[in-house]
Amino acid sequence: MIPIRISDPDDPRIAEFVSLKEKDIAGRGDRFIAEGKVVLNALLSLGATERFSVEKLLVLENRLEGAGEIIDKLDAGIPVYVADRAVMDAITGFAMHRGVLALGRHAPPPDLAGFLDRLPGNALVVACCGISNHDNMGAIFRNAGVFGADGVVIDETCCAPLYRKAIRVSVGAALRVPFCKGGEASDILAALDKAGFATIALSPGGKTDIADIRPAGRTALVVGAEGPGLPADILARTTTVRIPQAPGMDSLNVATATGLALWQVARAMGRLS
Amino acid sequence: MIPIRISDPDDPRIAEFVSLKEKDIAGRGDRFIAEGKVVLNALLSLGATERFSVEKLLVLENRLEGAGEIIDKLDAGIPVYVADRAVMDAITGFAMHRGVLALGRHAPPPDLAGFLDRLPGNALVVACCGISNHDNMGAIFRNAGVFGADGVVIDETCCAPLYRKAIRVSVGAALRVPFCKGGEASDILAALDKAGFATIALSPGGKTDIADIRPAGRTALVVGAEGPGLPADILARTTTVRIPQAPGMDSLNVATATGLALWQVARAMGRLS
Numbered sequence: 001m002i003p004i005r006i007s008d009p010d011d012p013r014i015a016e017f018v019s020l021k022e023k024d025i026a027g028r029g030d031r032f033i034a035e036g037k038v039v040l041n042a043l044l045s046l047g048a049t050e051r052f053s054v055e056k057l058l059v060l061e062n063r064l065e066g067a068g069e070i071i072d073k074l075d076a077g078i079p080v081y082v083a084d085r086a087v088m089d090a091i092t093g094f095a096m097h098r099g100v101l102a103l104g105r106h107a108p109p110p111d112l113a114g115f116l117d118r119l120p121g122n123a124l125v126v127a128c129c130g131i132s133n134h135d136n137m138g139a140i141f142r143n144a145g146v147f148g149a150d151g152v153v154i155d156e157t158c159c160a161p162l163y164r165k166a167i168r169v170s171v172g173a174a175l176r177v178p179f180c181k182g183g184e185a186s187d188i189l190a191a192l193d194k195a196g197f198a199t200i201a202l203s204p205g206g207k208t209d210i211a212d213i214r215p216a217g218r219t220a221l222v223v224g225a226e227g228p229g230l231p232a233d234i235l236a237r238t239t240t241v242r243i244p245q246a247p248g249m250d251s252l253n254v255a256t257a258t259g260l261a262l263w264q265v266a267r268a269m270g271r272l273s
Numbered sequence: 274m275i276p277i278r279i280s281d282p283d284d285p286r287i288a289e290f291v292s293l294k295e296k297d298i299a300g301r302g303d304r305f306i307a308e309g310k311v312v313l314n315a316l317l318s319l320g321a322t323e324r325f326s327v328e329k330l331l332v333l334e335n336r337l338e339g340a341g342e343i344i345d346k347l348d349a350g351i352p353v354y355v356a357d358r359a360v361m362d363a364i365t366g367f368a369m370h371r372g373v374l375a376l377g378r379h380a381p382p383p384d385l386a387g388f389l390d391r392l393p394g395n396a397l398v399v400a401c402c403g404i405s406n407h408d409n410m411g412a413i414f415r416n417a418g419v420f421g422a423d424g425v426v427i428d429e430t431c432c433a434p435l436y437r438k439a440i441r442v443s444v445g446a447a448l449r450v451p452f453c454k455g456g457e458a459s460d461i462l463a464a465l466d467k468a469g470f471a472t473i474a475l476s477p478g479g480k481t482d483i484a485d486i487r488p489a490g491r492t493a494l495v496v497g498a499e500g501p502g503l504p505a506d507i508l509a510r511t512t513t514v515r516i517p518q519a520p521g522m523d524s525l526n527v528a529t530a531t532g533l534a535l536w537q538v539a540r541a542m543g544r545l546s
Contacts, residue, residue, distance in 0.1 A: 135408075142526060148519025171523055211540075243536070244545035246421025250444055252532070253415060259529045260536060263516070267484075272517035 001071055003064060003082040009090035014081050016103045017058050020092040020164065031055075031105055032162040034175070036098035037070060042172025043104065044073040052175060053105050054078055060088050060099035067100050106162060112188065115151065115180035116195035123150040123218050124266060126258060127192065127199070129185040129234065130157045130225035137161050138169025139255030140223070145173030147259070147266040152179040153188055153220070185224075185234050192220045199238040201230055202261050204251055206242030210264045213241055219269065221261055226254045274344055276337060276355040282363035287354050289376045290331050293365040293437065304328075304378055305435040307448070309371035310343060315445025316377065317346040325448060326378050327351055333361050333372035340373045379435060385461065388424065388453035389468035396423040396491045397539060399531060400465065400472070402458040402507065403430045403498035410434050411442025412528030413496070418446030420532070420539040425452040426461055426493070458497075458507050465493045472511040474503055475534050477524055479515035483537045486514055492542065494534055499527045 006014050016031060034043050046052060057080045059067050064082055071080055088096050109115075119125065126144050131137050137159050144152050152161070158181075159166065161174040182188040192199055200213060201222040222238055224230035243252065243260055252260070266272050279287050289304065307316050319325060330353045332340050337355055344353055361369050382388075392398065399417050404410050410432050417425050425434070431454075432439065434447040455461040465472055473486060474495040495511055497503035516525065516533055525533070539545050 139526060139529070142523070143529060146518050146522050146525050148522060173523070244540065245419050245536075246539065246544060247546055249419050249421060250415070250446070252419050253412060256412070256416060256529050256532045259525070260533050263518075263533060266519065267517065271519060273520055 001074070001080055003059065003080045006058070006081045006083045006091075007087060009087055013079070014056075014058055014083075014091060017091050017101055018093070020096075021094055030108070031103060032167065033164040034102045034104055034167055035100065035164055036168060037067065037100055039167055039172045039175075040070045040100055040102055043102065043175050044070060046175060051107050055103045055105055056081065058083065058088075058091070058101045060085065060096065063099035070100065109179065109181050112153065112180050112182040112191045113195070115153070115178070116191060116197070119150050119218070121218065122269065123197075124269060124271065125149060125151045125153055125197070125220045126262065127153045127188055127220050127222045128158050129155045129188070129222065129230060130228070131223070131254065132157065132159050132225065134159055134163050134165040135169050136226070136253070136255045138166040138174060140258050141166070141170035141173040141177055143255060143259035143262055144177045145170070147262040148271050149177060149262060149266070152177055154179060154181050155185045155188055156181070156183050185231065189222070189234060189237055200261075200265065201235055201238035201240050202243070202257055203229055203235055203240050204242060206240035208239060208241045210241045210243050210261050213239075213265060213268055215265055215269050219265060221258070221265055223254060223258045223261075226251070274347070274353055276332065276353045279331070279354045279356045279360060279364075282360055286352070287329075287331055287356075287364060290364050290374055291366070294367055303381070304376060305440065306437040307375045307377055307440055308373065308437060309441060310340065310373055312440055312445045312448075313343045313373055313375055316375065316448050317343060319448060324380050328376045328378055329354065331356065331361075331364070331374045333358065333369065336372035343373065382452065382454050385426065385453050385455040385464045386468070388426070388451070389464060389470070392423050392491070394491065395542065396470075397542060397544065398422060398424045398426055398470070398493045399535065400426045400428075400461055400493050400495045401431050402428045402461070402495065402503060403501070404496070404527065405430065405432050405498065407432055407436050407438040408442050409499070409526070409528045411439040411447060413531050414439070414443035414446040414450055416528060416532035416535055417450045418443070420535040421544050422450060422535060422539070425450055426465075427452060427454050428458045428461055429454070429456050458504065462495070462507060462510055473534075473538065474508055474511035474513050475516070475530055476502055476508055476513045477515060479513035481512060481514045483514045483516050483534050486512075486538060486541055488538055488542050492538060494531070494538055496527060496531045496534075499524070
């Protein structure tokens with residue numbers, strides 16, 4: 001593999017990496033950007049799959065040697081571009097500390113009913129409604145990975161788990177934990193019901209202490225946005241659970257609450273060791 | 274209160290808000306920057322204390338009306354500066370979405386022995402070693418607040434909890450939960466021992482399942498940095514606990530792990546409802 005030097009930030013061969021922050025916010029169709037060695041290792045260790053492929057790499061000159069392990073894993077023919085600090089910063093539009101960027105392509109996510117049907121009989125999934133912050137989305141995937149959830153379902157108002165920052169915060173779990181995008185929260189609940197999932201919804205006013213939950217069979221943990229929480233019609237159709245906290249204090253971050261609840265549910269399902 | 278218009282980004286009256294991101298990284302001695310309505314409400318609802326005072330406000334022109342509730346809480350004589358979007362961005366050096374900034378002054382943190390002595394007989398504290406990331410520090414404070422910890426102790430290698438971003442991520446808890454900076458981790462452990470604290474250290478290889486912990490009396494939860502974790506000599510002097518997770522998966526984020534462990538410890542101490 002001979003790296004190809006880029007000396008012009010407007011070079012069309014690296015156009016997908018231009019103004020990364022703005023474009024990351026705008027979305028990229030069936031492409032995504034993965035950054036940093038940890039995330040790229042996670043991506044490449046998945047191997048060639050129908051879900052993901054790597055199209056090109058852009059590496060900061062002085063990180064080329066350190067990225068050798070990643071480059072060695074690439075399929076033949078995938079171009080590796082290299083740029084010095086000034087060109088790299090001019091391309092991405094900010095000081096890119098991580099120094100290794102990949103452009104990936106992802107398959108369209110599966111349809112909800114098919115996705116749920118293919119999960120095992122004792123599946124545990126997280127259903128996200130209105131999670132619009134990339135840090136929270138990434139952290140929810142990280143927690144889903146750590147506690148062995150079989151999948152994540154997001155509603156139409158969630159941000160995309162494959163945005164650069166969400167992937168980074170997930171430490172690669174957004175690439176590893178299967179996910180599926182449904183429509184409205186109520187459609188997702190209907191699909192979960194139909195696929196035989198018991199639904200447990202996290203809410204500050206939940207009826208059951210999360211520590212007392214005894215899940216059996218297919219289980220979905222439903223979580224909503226930090227401020228408004230889950231809508232009343234969703235709560236009315238689920239088993240609502242709360243996380244006891246110190247009296248009069250503010251609420252937990254949604255990703256932390258999801259991690260804590262997932263831990264309790266996965267534990268009660270006998271999935272942890 | 275009549276807001277004072279700033280039309281020159283170099284105006285010395287707002288010099289502390291210039292190039293916020295760089296200066297936030299560099300630190301500010303006994304000053305700190307609080308941003309956004311939620312954090313400013315938390316700060317001002319503390320009232321005048323020996324720990325904190327507010328010195329000035331800088332508000333984006335079109336947020337002045339929305340910030341009325343905050344401005345009303347200010348002591349007389351505290352200046353409120355107002356700037357339009359272009360001047361505000363030129364001052365701070367980036368697109369400031371939150372639109373309300375305060376410069377605060379904080380008292381020097383107390384000495385460790387005195388800090389621990391003043392805590393109650395059944396105190397619960399978090400001791401942080403090597404937490405160098407502002408998001409994690411802020412999130413640890415948020416969790417400490419939610420689960421009612423009486424204080425946080427940080428070692429000399431931790432980042433400052435009063436950096437702008439740490440305060441923001443803490444949703445103000447970094448201003449509300451008392452904290453104290455000790456020296457090396459081993460010095461902190463010695464001080465905790467001397468003050469009668471049982472020490473519980475979180476570690477992936479911990480001997481006891483966190484759910485089985487039965488704390489009694491003064492308790493300190495000791496947490497280390499995400500990669501290296503706590504040093505062996507610290508683990509050897511504490512009760513080590515682990516959070517069971519799915520086999521073969523990556524590790525939890527340190528703030529999430531701290532939140533989860535705090536929840537278990539606070540719960541076992543009968544502090545939650």
